[in-house]
Amino acid sequence: MKFQIFAALCLLVVCAECKYRPPELTYHQDSNHHGRHRENWVHRDEANEISTVRPRNNYRSDPPDHTKLIPMARYVLHNADWASVATISSLSAIQGFPFSNVKSVVDGSLANSTGIPYFYMAPADFTARDLTRNSRATVQVSLEETRYCENQKWDPEDPRCTRLMLSGKMKRLKEGTPEYTFAKAALFERHPAMATWPADHAWFVAKLKIAQIAMVDWFGGAKYIPVKEYLAYNYTGTEILDRANKLHTEVTYV
Template identity: 75%
Template sequence: MWKLLIVSLAILNFYGDCKSHKNWSRRDEANEISARKPHKHADPPDHTKLIPMARYVAHNCDWASLATISVLPAIEGFPFSNVKSIVDGSLANSTGVPYFYMSPLDFSARDLSKNSRATVLISLEETRYCETQNIDPEDPRCTRLILSGKMKKVKENTPEYTFAKAALFERHPDMANFPADHDWFVAKLKIAQIAMIDWFGGAKYIPVRDYLAYNYTGTEMLHYHNAHHRLHNKQ
């Protein structure tokens, strides 16, 4: 009886070790693939070039923190922050306007249905540039773009809706697989104020009209995604 029990325990331990090793192998493989993923090679503009820097951050980051006024009963009226995937246009056509793909079931959409005021925070750290330069995300040299205004739905069957939805799906292809019964819609921030921290000396404020009028021709994201797809196809 004891010999049978010892043999059984040995088999279980062996199986557990193999399973654990298999899981770690998968993690190592995932880390290896992640390490091989190309980074954006074009550095951001000089910090003295405020509008080019602001548009660079808006275009090159895939996600942002969206702050709204909560309608949750326990914290009604409190600020509430949520992570949202964003684009400011297609890979080759930047507008500076953040677009979102949202569902009425989401925290943020519920808040915005009662109060459309919002603030979008986009950090240069999302590109991992700050990390590669050994700059902490809170360091003022790690640019923070802060856009405040009112969120509004983009009307369906308009050129802007077609453009924005295509841009969202281009940058975030998983959106095509989001649950179809969640009543997804495209929203954008109508910007009222632009504040940016990109160096020592406090925040700088950028005129909205100048920010939107700037002809941003950077192709960093287009080159980055093309390189990533080429790498993916080789694997």
């Protein structure tokens, strides 16, 4: 009798387990930056979603050696998504004071770096209003934006965390010119949200005509780079495009 009761209980447990079937799992292998593989188990109903696993080192690529000043300068600007733009304020309360603003920036398309900072502005913006009275500006970008300094455990003010300062005059590009078309396409490529910004804000494209390049690149004080050599340097800046392609191939669909 005891055996029959025990057998009946076992049968009930087995039947209960048969009624509940957990979501099927699917296996993915993602390569990390050391060449090893990492296991990812995800529910099958989530398998078509883009993987949100981020690489352990999420900076875009290793920068050039710090002794290579021009490659480093071009690298830092091309890999920056935003810049601090300093102008001479036109606000009545602080007229003539330095004024800094954050602006989205590109120096060309993902695969075509020019070394020239391009911006998308509206006349009502602080920066644009200042520039109508005084076109002089300084644009600063940092290697910290790539997350490389963070990965090295360097403070953003550490001299090894390169800071690039481009000074000159801001110029509004004439709409319809080849440079305008190129710059606007590059801005929208890197910053796709720009395409959705209100059309009634009279947006325009501006570039910095560089007069001086200063860079804090390592210990020993600032370095100054000849503008002509900086602009003439043949740098395609494909590391961003390469990274985008790499991330695309790492996404697994089932």
